[in-house]
Amino acid sequence: MSRRRNNLIGRELDVIEKTVKQRPMTFDDALGLFIKDAERKALREFTIIYYRRECNDFRRYLLREDKLNNIDQVVRDDIDTYIDDMKGNRKLKDGTINTKLRAIRTLFNFLYNGKYIANNPMERYPLLRERKGNVETFSMKQLRQLLNAPDRRTFIGQRDLTYMLLCVETGIRLNEAAGLLVEDVKLAEGSIFIRQTKNHFHRYVPIQSKMKEQLRRYLTLRGTCETDQLFITLDETALKRAAMQKIVAHYGKKAGIKGVRCSPHTLRHTFAKLSVMNGAGIFELQKILGHSSMEMVRVYVNLFSNEVSEKHKSFSPLKNLDI
Incomplete structure (x- = not known):
């Protein structure tokens, strides 16, 4: 049986300070923590730009749904609706949608593993099945x-x-x-x-x-x-x-x-x-x-x-x- 970690992190520290119910974490705060962590890990500049760009695309959806002010309100149904919007209204290709889902998944995995959120809406969320196209090359x-x-x-x-x-x-x-x-x-x-x-x-x-x-x-x-x-x-x-x-x-x-x-x-x-x-x-x-x-x-x-x-x-x- 594995031992639990002794050092408290993320929302565990909030429990001590009794701030969880006083001020819910906003999406912008969560994204800021995520980007800072990416920079601390010395991820490539292009990777960080990718995370910021795709997460901000999801932010625009949350703004329409009035869920920017509390990251804990984001549930699995929101991901489903977000995908429906990208496929139906925006006519995005499955590969493009998967690119966005990968970024969002990394964001929520970071938040969940860091105890910033209680539930992870992207846990085991499947990517769309893509039809493999031909590999383009020059003659x-x-x-x-x-x-x-x-x-x-x-x-x-x-x-x-x-x-x-x-x-x-x-x-x-x-x-x-x-x-x-x-x-x-x-x-x-x-x-x-x-x-x-x-x-x-x-x-x-x-x-x-x-x-x-x-x-x-x-x-x-x-x-x-x-x-x-x-x-x-x-x-x-x-x-x-x-x-x-x-x-x-x-x-x-x-x-x-x-x-x-x-x-x-x-x-x-x-x-x-x-x-x-x-x-x-x-x-x-x-x-x-x-x-x-x-x-x-x-x-x-x-x-x-x-x-x-x-x-x-x-x-x-x-x-x-x-x-």
Whole structure:
């Protein structure tokens, strides 16, 4: 039998001070505590922005329901109605709704575990079942068009080309690329150190001769400046994530690419596709991509592996059928 914790926390302390009934906790107070805790845990800035944005979306719903002034009044039915509103009135996709539910679930789990609320309306609340769509990737023709779009006679063109090539070579995420420092480029070892990861596990990703040559060229052009960030602006300040988000779309439009979303994540999917088609195994792919589980890696392998197609040539039921 486990022992109970000796130190009192959250609402347990309120019991001593007899303040529970005097002043109920408002949603804004609860969100403030949650964000402070996220900052104390040194979560990524992008993650904190995500929590704040999605929780404030739920706040707008609570404002309409007149439940902002007492977080304890939020019950499971409110979550149901919130989802109905998002699906029916706002016409949001299931994936978008799940993104919001994950943030709200994290908020209420924090409040419940910290004894700030007596009941957790998100406890074991299921996410919506999403239909898995096709994984969008660039064709080889589109990829060549995209990479030929930057003006290589300009610093910005060389910088953006380097960034896009790095995405294709390593499959790194947008946030990971935005967090790269000059010292993370290990040309002698043929690798890039990824420090700003999704799961907080640092990793090295390999790079080959073409990528090393482009990085060496870019680093020479970049020179030294006050910021340590790898990718910089003409003012020699760090290139922000929001600006990097627009790079692929900008060159996709310039190259006239149609029928596929031009984004950093499409480059990541393209890396996975080309790697699988070139014989990469699931374990190598998982390590390079930084996935904590095999789920997404198996999706890539199932979609893009040539192995089944090649073996089917030998056992096709129609192979020896004369008709």
